[in-house]
Amino acid sequence: MQAEFNHFNSSSTFALEMGGELPSIQLAYETMGKLNAQKDNVVWVCHAFTGSHEVSDWWQGLVGSGKLFNPENHFIVCCNILGSHYGSTGPLSINPLTGKPFYHGFPTVTIRDVVNSFELLRKHLGIDRIKTCIGGSLGGQQALEWSIIQPDLIENLILIATNAVHSPWGIAFNESQRMSIEVDPTWKESQPRAGIEGMKAARATALISYRNYETYQITQARQENTTGESLRAISYQRYQGEKLAGRFNAYSYYILSKMMDSQDVGRNRGGVVKALKSVKSKTLVIGIKSDALFPIVEQEYLAKHIPGASFQVIDSLYGHDGFLIESGLMTKAIRLWQKLLRLEVNPMADFFKELEIRHISYAS
Known part of the structure; x- marks a missing residue:
């Protein structure tokens, strides 16, 4: 079934959590399938850092005909987030107040701002209830925040390789x-390619956090009698920087990294634990054993404090990027959880009674 691409526009001023505002907003989004008469077949996918609304391209293993989320049965929605590069209002968009691109003048956007923009799109689409909301990494941060802002909206919540509070470790990487x-000399300029060389280096740094030692040992192993630029790890890092530079911009990269840093579901809510305990959705938390950026203790923490949550671990070579790569393992994990929901069984309940709270600072 063919995906449909659309834009939603709101001419009203969009107030932002940190005090700024956007004069108006545009959201680019993709839908697959049809909303049924009961309006109970919505699957909303929240994309990650440099992802887009074209979920059928970057999550083919999970979304598409014959896949776990099948447009023949589901109405699938994915929206490009504010500040991103793929059609929603961002730093390269024209500021209607000046008639020029925002560039460095684009304001700070938080996870909560993104979710508030989703609320506008949801109402525009006539969606009263979301059957399943799923996201990994930055997308998981959005899905979790939405379940707290609107606790009666999402029936089933799937959080993959994500967290309740972005860690000092993750912030340091960003x-x-x-x-x-x-340090890119062009960064201070106001032009579309400003900072692009610096972004290449930034992407190379990010990639190290997305994978891990074992990943590089196998996928970028040294070949005999090679040195210098012919070393596979060197060419791979440079290739990934060039690849992103061909499809993204440094302004969005900078803004979205700060958006990820903003993640703190307990902010102005009486603390993280209180916020997590307000989640009413049936929740599956999936962690990746080899994830260095969002280590598995962060998913354990989510599952311990979200009422009735189930927790599953995926063993992947690919670290954090496993949530994009290991579609087969994730499909098995989600199908098992869906089966247990039908049987009203939570096999992890006893596990979390014994689990030590390792992130004591989050429990404020």
């Missing part, structure tokens, strides 16, 4: 990437 962009 700041290192922003520093790479800032």
Whole structure:
């Protein structure tokens, strides 16, 4: 079934959590399938950092004909987030107040702002209830935040390789990437390609956090009698930087890294634990055993404090990127959870009674 691409436009001023505002917003989004008469077949997919609304391209293993989320049965929605590069209002968009692109003048956008924009699109599409909301990494941060802002909206919540609060470790990685962009001599300019060389270096840094030691040992193994530029790890890092530079911009990269840093579901809500306990959705949390950026203790913490949550671990070579690569394993995990929901069984309940709270600072 063919995907449909559309734009939603709101001419009203869009207030932002950190005090700024956008004069108006545009959201690019993709839908697959049809909303049924009961309006109970909605699957909303939240995309990750440099992802797009074209979920059928980047999550083919999970979304599509004959897949776990099949447009023949589901109405699938994926929206490009504010600040991104793929058609929603972002730094390269024209500011209606000046008639020029925002560039460096684009305001700070948080996860909560993204979810509030989703609310506008949801109402525009006539969606009263979301059957399943799923997201990994930055997308998981959005899905979790939405389940707290609108606790009666999402029936089934699937959180993959994500967290309740972005860690100092994750923030440090993001700041290192922003520093790479800032030292690009073009970064201070107001032009579409500003900072692009710095972004290449930033992407190379990010990739190390998305994978791990074992991944590189196998996928970028040294070949006999090679050195210098012919080393596979060197060419791979440079290739990934060039690849992103061909499809993204440094302004969006910078803004979205700060958006990820903004993740703290307990902000102005009485703390993280209180916020997580307000989640009413039936929740599956999936962690990746080899994830270095969003380590598995963060998913354990989510599952311990979200009422009735189930928790599953995927063993993948690919670290954090496993949530994009291991579609077969994730499909098995989600299908098992769906089966257990029908049987009203949570096999992990006893496990979390014994689980030590490792992130004590999150429990404020």
